[in-house]
Amino acid sequence: MDPVIVVGAGPVGLALSLALAAQDVPVVLLDEGSGTDDPRPARTVVLRPDTAALVARIGCTTLADEATHWQGWRSMRRKQLMRQVPLGDDGGPAPLHIPQHALSRGLREAIAGQKLIQVATGSRLDSLEQDAHGVTVHTRGPEATWWRASHLVGCDGARSTVRKLLGVRFPGRTAVERHAVAALRAELPWPGEAVLH
Numbered sequence: 001m002d003p004v005i006v007v008g009a010g011p012v013g014l015a016l017s018l019a020l021a022a023q024d025v026p027v028v029l030l031d032e033g034s035g036t037d038d039p040r041p042a043r044t045v046v047l048r049p050d051t052a053a054l055v056a057r058i059g060c061t062t063l064a065d066e067a068t069h070w071q072g073w074r075s076m077r078r079k080q081l082m083r084q085v086p087l088g089d090d091g092g093p094a095p096l097h098i099p100q101h102a103l104s105r106g107l108r109e110a111i112a113g114q115k116l117i118q119v120a121t122g123s124r125l126d127s128l129e130q131d132a133h134g135v136t137v138h139t140r141g142p143e144a145t146w147w148r149a150s151h152l153v154g155c156d157g158a159r160s161t162v163r164k165l166l167g168v169r170f171p172g173r174t175a176v177e178r179h180a181v182a183a184l185r186a187e188l189p190w191p192g193e194a195v196l197h
Contacts, residue, residue: 002134003028003118005149007125008156009035011045011100014107016155018058021116028118028147030139032156035108035121043100052096059110060103067098071192097194120147125161128152 004020006013009031017027047055047063055063071094075082088094111117123139130136135152139145154162158170188195 001026002148002150005030005135005137005147005152007152007154007162008160009033009104009119010155010157011103011107013153013155014104014111015055015058015060016153017117018060018107018110018114019054021114022058024116026116026118028120028149029111030123030125030137030147031119031121032124032141033121035119045098045100045103047096047098047103049093049095055103055107059113060106062106062109063096063098063103066102067096069094069192070097070194072190073194073196074190075196077197094192125156125165128162128165 003026005028006017006020007030009029013029017029020027052063052067070087072084072086074084111119120139120143122141122143123145124141126138126140128135128137134148134150137147137149137152139147152162154160156162160170163170
């Protein structure tokens with residue numbers, strides 16, 4: 001069976017690769033980076049309970065160490081409550097909040113034990129061709145090469161190379177925001193809630 005090529009080794013590409021391997025589908029994961037994730041504390045991932053269960057089912061078992069079940073969050077401005085949002089108030093469990101780099105690290109650890117997933121680090125997609133039997137792509141990097149696959153999936157974010165090569169526009173536009181972010185752990189007077197100030 002020809003593999004499926006997954007372009008992008010963020011949480012989505014890593015999770016998709018593991019899910020495909022769980023179905024005995026070989027995967028080539030093209031990772032532009034070095035194979036490690038740079039910890040950026042201000043980036044978090046919010047996983048609904050069913051998504052957290054999927055992540056555990058595909059082999060990522062390290063979530064409990066760094067994750068938090070928040071019961072809600074509140075937005076404050078000059079000590080005044082601007083907005084309060086309860087989470088998990090429908091009777092089900094609250095969503096799981098985890099630093100994005102911790103989720104990626106756990107997914108990478110799960111991939112390390114998979115024989116059906118080949119990770120090609122330092123590989124940037126620069127061309128692709130589709131025919132009646134599959135897809136051929138070329139990557140540049142330390143080991144520029146051609147890859148053959150049955151399918152290709154772009155998990156390479158908002159500035160997707162896959163989308164650009166296919167001529168598919170990104171609907172809408174990105175917001176221009178200028179702000180500074182500081183992520184802190186602190187004892188707050190509202191147990192189980194996060195605060196955006």
